[in-house]
Amino acid sequence: MxxxxxxxxxxxxxxxxxxxxxxxxxxxxxxxxxxxxxxxxxxxxxxxxxxxxxxxxxxxxxxxxxxxxxTEHSEIIFSIAGHTGITLRNLINMISSKQTLIKKALGIETDIVTKEFVEGINNIRISSIEDFKTAVLDIGEEKCPGINFNFEKETLEFKFIKDFENAEIAVQFVEALNESSKKFKHSSPKERQTDNEKYTFRTWLLRLGFIGERYKQARKELLKNLGGNSAFRGKINE
Incomplete structure (x- = not known):
């Protein structure tokens, strides 16, 4: 280098x-x-x-x-600092677009974000954090069970991953999600079907920044529950 x-x-x-x-x-x-x-x-x-x-x-x-x-006390919390209403919606949409694979990778059954919540924040104009807060309260915080938005303390708590067995990888994952949502101008909530879970999720992880030796173990852990082959794009016959 x-x-x-x-x-x-x-x-x-x-x-x-x-x-x-x-x-x-x-x-x-x-x-x-x-x-x-x-x-x-x-x-x-x-x-x-x-x-x-x-x-x-x-x-x-x-x-x-x-x-x-x-990760103290099994809580994974980040500041809302650096976010806007648009980037917070990006965060929700990014999770929505890969929710099935995220749940399978982490071994969880409950939805992180519900369809009603995703549709709600995408059907209205959101620009500022105050806009996003109003939308969340109108739709209902319970419709987003995997993330807690504490607007008083200006924090985000990623509840859906707090029980993941490797705390360091858990933080790496949600930190990458959080930071990437701030960089993207727009993120689609649409979830596309895939014939090769490993390849699709690995490609997404790389886009989030999981590149190189530093994230080798994280990629391995996050892909182990998924079907397919991470090295090949096409459908894999298992």
Whole structure:
């Protein structure tokens, strides 16, 4: 991996624009919650204490810290910060479009979002979080049993995955859902039939960012309950 790609990954991971320092260092600096990260002209990465670190190690450190905080007491909760009414609807639609596969992958039977809830939020104009809140209250919070929207505390609780046996993978999954919903301009709630569950779900996971060695175990765990073959698109005769 070259320096340019390393800088880009760090900037995207921490949601900031890397700053080029120019001469004489020719280094890039990236602001993180734990201080300034520096990528020198040779591509070496140093943390805020000036200690050289590997990219994967640095990303994993923050991931592990996030996991520890968010899975306390078996609750998986995220802030609504960064969302709009549109992106919250995206989140619901993304889940709706893969609900059958998500339920099978996680071994759950109850719907995460009901058909009535999905239709309700897609049949009215929603722009702001206040619009979304009004829609949720009008439709009924009980129609979305897998997610709790706490508008007073401005949080989202992903109840549908709290009993998943691997807490770290659970957080990785809902974190990817949450972040992806903020990036998409639009997401369709329509669920398409598939002859190859593994391939369809794996492709979707990759779109959510489950790429590389870091997510290898997560992909394996999330695909193990599904039928088909993750390597081939066509129908698999089992």
């Amino acid at each position: 070259d320096r340019k790609e390393t800088v880009k990954i760090l900037g995207e991971h921490f949601g900031v624009k890397p700053e080029y320092m120019g001469v004489p260092s020719f280094a890039y600096q990236i602001k993180s919650p734990q201080g300034i990260i520096t990528v020198d002209k040779e591509g070496e990465i140093k943390n805020s204490e000036g200690i050289e670190v590997e990219l994967e190690e640095l990303l994993n450190d923050f991931q592990e810290e996030s996991v520890k905080a968010e």
